[in-house]
Amino acid sequence: MPSPFVATDSSQQRYYRAPCPGCGAPVEFRSAQSTHAVCAYCQSTVVRQGETLARIGKMAELFDDFSPLQLFASGRIQDQPFTLVGRLQYSYDGGRWTEWVATLDGERTGILSEDNGAFVFSLPYVLQREAPPPSELRVGATTAFNGQNYTVASNEEVRLVSAQGELPRLPELGAPFAVVELRSDTGMVLSLDYDTHPPGAYLGRAVQLEDLQLTGLRDESTKEGKARSFNCPHCGAPVSVNLAESKSVTCASCNSIIDLTQGIGGELRHAEQDEPVRPLIPIGTTGQLQGAQWQVVGFQHRMGVAPGEDEHFGWNEYLLYNKKRGFNFLVDAEDGWSLVKPTTGAPTMAENGSSARYLGKSYQQQYAYNAETTYVAGEFYWQVERGQKTFNRDFASGNALLSMERSAREVTWSSGSKIDSAAVAAAFKLDGKKEMFKRSDAMPVSAAGKLGCGTIILILVVIIILLIILSTCTSSSGGSSRGYGGSYGGYSSGGGHK
Template identity: 70%
Template structure:
């Protein structure tokens, strides 16, 4: 039966599995999942055919839900479906948005934030996924993109109506490319030819959304299990968390396969003291954040034996996603992952993003030493990345590269007193004070410019006083002696 009383035509038919009504609101939708029996059905003329049964959804605690409406770039849309994917590092969700009879879009998670993407036609066929290697530059439609991630994914569950339906459990490649205009180009190899979509970062507040999920129905829920190492109860607050640390023995637990089976875990030797306790809430730059995770990380410049350390607090806001509050020797900074990929020059000494040019301050190897709380990516003790830190005045830009991903973060320095006040820790304000010198790196807060200058002066003085010809050491723009990093994520890349 076709209903044309609304703005869009609606098609309704009985589910071949249970007889309940299955409705198609978008002409772009071919498949649907019965909300009662989870049968997967396909439209065949005026009838529905059952093609299987979909697995149960995992609760992603998202404020979004089916039939929520909004506006993006002047187009009204309705959320009509949801796809949930798994990959080696965890899972992510894509929401199908119907714009009108002829157009659709996807509102997807992206490093703890959201991206609104629309289908795009490429000026040439997409090459095989294995030819798109992370870090390489590729041109499509007159734009240069950097390959930021390449993952093998599987469809885990679905809800509502869908324009596509990869075979559940069958792996396929998803490659994401980003550019210095803040855009992300996704290539989905679950179909042939690969489907392409182009998107930009969006804030849910800017989409004029109505019909969102009741906040009390998600934020106060928690999953619990016993720590596989010490047996103490562990409470998971966010269903999309991929790692959590036991509050009793500090073991780091992998949640990517859920909590029903055997949990992989890794013990951590020593606990770090957190200046801001987990669960604390504070208002920074007009947004109320909650501290949900903590990392202590160390870095070392290539060819240098001396390590420097910094701390990262993972912050969460239901509509803004995640940001990082970075505590480094040279000061505090507030940063968040960016959707695009800044463009490096040939020497990698400068990076351009959204029309601004940033100068590299440091390049170094980073490693995670201690973890507490929950994380939206699969964080591991000993996790390693190669980082580059750039700056332009108070603005900070950082890059982290791992084997399968390149992620970028952007932010700025923040006054230590403002941090203490935000989290109602004024009585301990002196403990927040840092030697706020020059900005630095890409995951927390970084090296101290004054210390580097003093180091150069000492080296020059020693060279002048020494009669030896081979015992000196040089200091270049890529070396550092202390500090942290600009702050960012230890994971980025694809929509996750």
Template identity: 70%
Template sequence: MAEPGGPGNPGESQRHYRAPCPGCGAPVEFRSAQSTHAVCPYCQSTVVREGEQLSRIGKMAELFDDFSPLQLFAAGRIQGRHFTLVGRLQYAYAEGRWTEWVAQLDGAGQGETPEDRIGTLSEDNGAFVFSLPYALQRTPPEADDLRVGMTTAIDGRPFTVSSNQEVWLHAAQGELSHLPGLGERLRMVELRNDEGLVLSLDYGSAPPTASLGRSVQLADLQLSGLRDASDKEEKGGRNFSCPNCGAPVHVDLESSKSVTCGQCRSIIDLSAGLGAELKFATQDEPVRPLIPLGSKGQFNGSAWQVVGFQHRVGQEPGDDEQFGWSEYLLFNRKKGFCFLVDASDGWSLVAPTTGAPKMAGNANSATYLGKTYHKLYAYNAETTYVAGEFYWQVARGQKSFNRDFGLGKALLSSESTPQELTWSSGDRLDSAAVAQAFGMQAQAARFRRDEVKPFTAAPSLSIGTIIVIVVLILIMLSLLSTCSGSGSGGSYRSSGGSYGGYSSGGSHK
């Protein structure tokens, strides 16, 4: 199975083709020999290339703006191979939208066809995945047979179905190797595995087409020609009136699908755009975040800003006791999004995984990238309060079934709904480190939690003392067992909280 970014030899630049737009006469340029369609940058006409002639086949919808640093003709390298972004596709689905950038690769790898030189750099849970076309050895199952969460084999390799969505093309820009009909509904299925691979199946054609990719960091792509951050700062976001109370609402992130009103605390749905009717849901009993929205903190050498906050409650199956935790959505322009989780049993910093860990049949463990994590908790989760902005369509009452796994300080969590299965991974954090990251050392006491730590003997204890302690513990356990009889008293977890707690946002794009 070929993987994206394989080695290749540098090749000569292709001859550029330029012709006047049939709609307005402005020049339309094709940099890739594999591009069959293009969108005129002046009149938005959609044109198709037939030999040396261009034909107009319609007009493209306006692009929705975003906060991505990517733009047309940005260039970079992946595993020693140069590429240029020549086109952009913006797709929509019921819960939001996402963007795919068309990447033209230079040179030709061994055994490659011309089509293999067209890659895709796509959004993925606030991060990025670089993919290349993948030639399926056999026809995959029908889309309706690929249920979210199930494991299936594609060309002999096991994958977990992570998303099965009906999508449609919203807008496009630049030159494209293919162009779905604008607004035409089609099915896309994504499958992931424990090696970090993402296999996308596009059922817009028969048989379906496929691409295979893995996660990338923009910093590792050695990108040049990125959009200047000041371009977005000058625009100053978007402003509108709250549809519930009329108070002014400001949106900083152009990619936000939900935002809360600072006056009445209503959740406002932005997924249809500001030109459409804005839907809202009122909220009572606000939960005040410990870390204010807009705060900036340093984690792992990068600056992150708090753009969203949500409080959630969990309940283990068969137990009537609930527990709660909070999640802060953090944003970095080049790294995307991650989550700072505040639970009664400690703080953690997690981010969505690209692949899908392999879970044991009894769900007591999960393996990812060669490491095995052991089950900590399994519970139903529900969102009870939100504030700020979110890149997915968040709402009170959103429910999911979560599983948390641990390996030392490392954490792994799954969150499943009927439409999607998402995973996140990260590490536990010391509460003092969290306070320091946001410059809130003076309030360090408010950050302290009942942090879970592995048992270690204090250096001052002698071996004899440790033996005495162990004996006393065994005696107490024996007495408790005798007293308890046949009674069972509630949950083994008093208040708990999700370690990985990845929010129900995380739509696959």
């Protein structure tokens, strides 16, 4: 009796095909490492046992993540060809994300996964020591694997919600398990998946989709033909979602924040917002910064306060999007503008927080403070909520900036540099409002150049009188002066970002 598997040779690799035990349709295995597959016709989950297939259940429907990637898209990584043959979709408290299974040469498999609005390409990694239980890997703690130091960036309980194609592993559908992500100061990402014992390990680094030379991507016209629109669950007004990565969106009519983590087809949750904040750069505006065209897709206003202090300060963050470069943040603080993006790795920070080191450069801490999101508008690739709180540290090395943002389950870093206010106004064609873009970092020089000698002398006299009055008040009351700048150039350099 002939084997049910058909071995087929192609110009690229050898793959196997067998009939689905559920419906009889052909199920293909292009990678020798694949043990499971999902039938594209009846959604049966099948396991490969030698030269036979066994049906072990039925897979849930995929949620449409509007990704440009799709099965059998191909590309190159470090001059090695690969093909996407499978997809795993997970959920956790903060939303959902997708991992794509890539076969490199028919014998090895890698994972192309989402990462804070970007992508990471990882390969299976053999640990020289068994990974500790996830309860021992606290967020922010450091540990070492195979001689490399890592910082625990996230520790989440996740569930597999759906899968497609062929897979080297298949966690139990809907069963919770821990996923711990660790990052190094050289930009490496180590993922530990605790659905098996010992846990699976994958090591990778950030990639740009444009650098992978991808072909066979989803047709753009197909994406555009599917309307991502719905009625606001609060006021009923039409709401449109423009980005594939969006996990939150605001209603333009009533300003409600709408949670998209369960998909548009699910029950939409919303949170009302009062006292809207009007962004200086309108959402939807496009501008040229650092050689790329960016569109403002999101805006949030945040407030901060230093531990032990009572003086609050505020700043604004614009979420910028470029199809090939992903997401950046344009930060508008009282001490100036800056352009930053999430890092893939995790900088090494001194125990007392006074300094940090990343990619061979040392940064000194400028500010440390508690932050809270008070208003949001537009779309975001993470689940943003009004009232979200984090602890932030800001570091600097000249004009280069580095920021840490820590929540209960995650530590994220961003890096970038200061940018001139006039350049921001010009980039978004708002030169007519450039005076509104000026911040305190430019005021001493720009203002002095316009003042006459008499005006300067008058200002000095007023300052001296005020100092005498303040000195008298201080000595009589026994109070102490503030040691920090607060919102006047203190803890307002932008904070960290998802």
